[in-house]
Amino acid sequence: MNEVLSPEQVVDSFKAVLKDGVTDSKIYRREVAVKKNVFTSIWIDLKREAFRRAVEHVCEIQEYPHLAIISSADLGDEVELIYHFTIYYGRHLQEISLGLRVRLPKSDLSIPTITDIIPGALFTERETQEMMGVEVVGIPDGRRLFIPDDFPEGVYPWRKDDTAPTDLLRVLPGRQQE
Amino acid sequence: MTSGATTLRYTIPVGPIHPALKEPIRLDLTVDGEEIVDVDVAVGQVHRGIEWIGTNRNNAIQNIYMAERVCGICNLCHPFAYIMAVEQAAGIDPPARAEYIRVIAAEMERIHSHLLWAGVAAHEIGFDSIFHLVWRVREEIMDLMEFITGNRVTKAMYQIGGVRRDITEEQFPRITQSLEYYKSIFGQLKTVFLDDITVKMRTRNVGILPTEDALKLTAVGPTTRASGVPKDVRQDQPYSAYADMEVKAVTPDMITGVVVGDVYDRIIVRLLEVKQSIEIIQQCLVQMPPGDILAEPKPAKLLNMLKKAEGEGVGRAEAPRGEVIHYVRMQADSDYLATWKIRAPTYPNLMSIPTILMAGQIADVPIAFASIDPCMSCTNRAIVVDRKSHKSFVLTDEELHRLSVEKTRKIEAESHDQ
Amino acid sequence: MGLDSFKRALWVYHLNTGSCNGCDIEILAALTPRYDAERFGIVLVGSPRHADVLLVTGPVTRQMESRLKRVYAQVPEPKMVMVVGSCGTEGGVFHESYNLIGPVDQCIPVDVYVPGCPPRPEAIIEGVVKAWLKLEKAQEPVAA
Numbered sequence: 001m002n003e004v005l006s007p008e009q010v011v012d013s014f015k016a017v018l019k020d021g022v023t024d025s026k027i028y029r030r031e032v033a034v035k036k037n038v039f040t041s042i043w044i045d046l047k048r049e050a051f052r053r054a055v056e057h058v059c060e061i062q063e064y065p066h067l068a069i070i071s072s073a074d075l076g077d078e079v080e081l082i083y084h085f086t087i088y089y090g091r092h093l094q095e096i097s098l099g100l101r102v103r104l105p106k107s108d109l110s111i112p113t114i115t116d117i118i119p120g121a122l123f124t125e126r127e128t129q130e131m132m133g134v135e136v137v138g139i140p141d142g143r144r145l146f147i148p149d150d151f152p153e154g155v156y157p158w159r160k161d162d163t164a165p166t167d168l169l170r171v172l173p174g175r176q177q178e
Numbered sequence: 179m180t181s182g183a184t185t186l187r188y189t190i191p192v193g194p195i196h197p198a199l200k201e202p203i204r205l206d207l208t209v210d211g212e213e214i215v216d217v218d219v220a221v222g223q224v225h226r227g228i229e230w231i232g233t234n235r236n237n238a239i240q241n242i243y244m245a246e247r248v249c250g251i252c253n254l255c256h257p258f259a260y261i262m263a264v265e266q267a268a269g270i271d272p273p274a275r276a277e278y279i280r281v282i283a284a285e286m287e288r289i290h291s292h293l294l295w296a297g298v299a300a301h302e303i304g305f306d307s308i309f310h311l312v313w314r315v316r317e318e319i320m321d322l323m324e325f326i327t328g329n330r331v332t333k334a335m336y337q338i339g340g341v342r343r344d345i346t347e348e349q350f351p352r353i354t355q356s357l358e359y360y361k362s363i364f365g366q367l368k369t370v371f372l373d374d375i376t377v378k379m380r381t382r383n384v385g386i387l388p389t390e391d392a393l394k395l396t397a398v399g400p401t402t403r404a405s406g407v408p409k410d411v412r413q414d415q416p417y418s419a420y421a422d423m424e425v426k427a428v429t430p431d432m433i434t435g436v437v438v439g440d441v442y443d444r445i446i447v448r449l450l451e452v453k454q455s456i457e458i459i460q461q462c463l464v465q466m467p468p469g470d471i472l473a474e475p476k477p478a479k480l481l482n483m484l485k486k487a488e489g490e491g492v493g494r495a496e497a498p499r500g501e502v503i504h505y506v507r508m509q510a511d512s513d514y515l516a517t518w519k520i521r522a523p524t525y526p527n528l529m530s531i532p533t534i535l536m537a538g539q540i541a542d543v544p545i546a547f548a549s550i551d552p553c554m555s556c557t558n559r560a561i562v563v564d565r566k567s568h569k570s571f572v573l574t575d576e577e578l579h580r581l582s583v584e585k586t587r588k589i590e591a592e593s594h595d596q
Numbered sequence: 597m598g599l600d601s602f603k604r605a606l607w608v609y610h611l612n613t614g615s616c617n618g619c620d621i622e623i624l625a626a627l628t629p630r631y632d633a634e635r636f637g638i639v640l641v642g643s644p645r646h647a648d649v650l651l652v653t654g655p656v657t658r659q660m661e662s663r664l665k666r667v668y669a670q671v672p673e674p675k676m677v678m679v680v681g682s683c684g685t686e687g688g689v690f691h692e693s694y695n696l697i698g699p700v701d702q703c704i705p706v707d708v709y710v711p712g713c714p715p716r717p718e719a720i721i722e723g724v725v726k727a728w729l730k731l732e733k734a735q736e737p738v739a740a
Contacts, residue, residue, distance in 0.1 A: 067396050200680060250615075310629055
């Protein structure tokens with residue numbers, strides 16, 4: 001499929017391929033500046049089982065989709081990952097942002113890798129692994145990326161629970177908090 | 179070719195050398211003679227935990243100044259993307275005049291960053307006099323930025339909902355004067371960088387990134403445009419005042435007619451973008467609408483509004499080095515952001531380093547690595563492993579630079595002999 | 597100020613311990629023809645073993661701490677250490693994080709501080725001149 005679909009058609013195609021793998025979807029539009037051109041982004045919520053098929057479907061809509069980053073949030077009992085894609089780049093005013101959202105329970109924090117589909121996902125998967133503690137199954141190179149090797153295991157900087165790095169903070173002598 | 183261990187010895191260089199801006203990043207190179215067969219990139223020396231600071235210690239307005247200090251060179255693009263994300267999450271709309279001022283400041287920063295890079299590239303090849311000349315020329319745009327925003331490097335110009343300082347009609351002649359200066363010397367810059375035989379011999383067919391690899395590895399910015407992929411956020415998903423203009427992604431076939439994807443093409447793309455930025459600023463000055471510059475002028479009220487906001491937003495901007503993206507999630511009744519994710523443009527470009535350096539020579543490492551315009555704070559050493567003798571030795575950036583300069587002198591001597 | 601009384605050139609080695617590059621580009625701008633610190637004989641060298649002054653920028657990250665100490669040990673006596681920028685002086689905006697060891701004087705002794713975020717090239721040149729004067733004083737023979 002290489003013709004440009006409208007955002008509603010994109011969402012419908014996901015629902016057709018994944019059926020109940022899609023739990024929710026949203027289209028957000030915003031007008032910009034003087035001429036009021038419209039800027040669109042699509043958010044799709046997925047179940048973990050449907051995730052890899054969804055990424056393959058993005059590749060069917062756009063050859064070599066652009067993966068910007070994987071962002072993650074600590075929601076208490078769950079961790080939410082959002083894969084930020086963009087499709088239809090290279091054409092004036094045509095690009096659409098696509099966010100695929102997956103929620104993982106903290107008791108089973110793992111997600112399959114997509115580096116075989118999109119090689120450019122390697123760094124961002126490594127970062128998610130070390131910073132949030134999510135295990136990326138099948139990652140070709142699972143070393144730490146930003147954190148030094150002598151950093152203790154089991155401490156995840158982006159978490160808000162007891163694995164947060166509160167013991168490793170170094171507050172200056174003149175700035176002690178009471 | 180003899181084995182690497184005997185031809186490359188660690189010698190102390192003679193004479194003062196300018197270690198130009200390089201980033202603290204570690205490259206592990208495996209060589210076979212002079213040719214590189216494997217590259218490993220190790221990063222993390224500049225990891226300061228900004229996202230942690232932003233969500234645990236700072237409120238949403240203080241984060242603007244935190245975002246500025248992610249990178250001192252591409253200083254305005256991080257706050258730009260962050261502010262767009264927060265405005266989407268909180269539902270604040272900046273006035274149209276503020277959008278134009280934001281774009282003018284961002285384009286001025288693009289000119290300064292590309293000239294900085296041009297000087298560094300000239301230094302890596304060995305033309306130190308060009309490095310000094312280009313940085314002298316760059317001072318003109320630094321003066322202009324100081325005139326408009328008040329500071330040379332960290333400008334604190336943007337605010338959530340608008341900008342903090344106005345560009346008035348009295349300031350227009352000064353801006354136009356600087357732009358005319360750059361237009362007048364653009365021809366000279368083109369001659370120095372694009373028509374020189376030695377520069378061509380050092381950069382043509384060096385550090386090639388094929389189009390398909392650029393697409394698969396999701397590279398961004400001039401790195402990917404030089405490989406023929408027309409990805410430019412200002413063209414594809416225009417934000418702010420770019421949405422009123424038609425910005426076209428610059429690809430090297432505009433001058434040479436063919437796309438190779440090497441270092442020479444990246445020089446072409448960046449020089450043409452300087453020209454494009456001058457034209458964009460001139461268009462903004464003509465089209466700027468009158469009006470307010472801030473949606474909410476009182477910071478205390480703004481902070482209150484942000485505290486009650488709930489939602490998420492994604493802000494994408496085109497920095498001089500490529501696409502920068504910030505993701506923000508806000509929760510009601512919390513001083514701090516719930517989530518903040520920053521992705522600087524060098525992050526995906528680093529993954530294309532193995533492809534760029536592979537099968538090249540060690541002497542080409544400085545210029546090929548600098549051609550993606552890394553912005554993470556300095557390559558300080560490269561550990562080289564010779565496959566034949568299994569000996570490993572360290573080449574500091576010193577040594578690499580010296581090898582690069584030697585190669586240039588050799589090429590120059592050969593071309594004079596002909 | 598006694599600028600004509602310097603007896604020899606001053607060689608400076610620059611080390612980046614995790615800074616955002618803002619101070620680094622102002623240091624390089626101080627050497628380019630506009631501010632031209634080179635006419636005083638101030639020059640950046642490529643190896644710490646040749647240097648008189650160690651110029652450090654950035655809040656010290658965990659990965660760079662051992663390198664900072666090693667480079668400090670390699671600079672021969674008499675030496676001066678100069679810190680440029682607010683993050684090296686006392687933390688600046690980065691005063692508390694899980695990957696930062698703290699300002700530079702928690703790791704090595706410092707002689708001259710140039711605060712600012714980033715400081716202007718004129719301020720950096722003044723800092724270097726102060727380090728120079730301190731160095732010359734340190735080299736004077738002790739009165740009998």
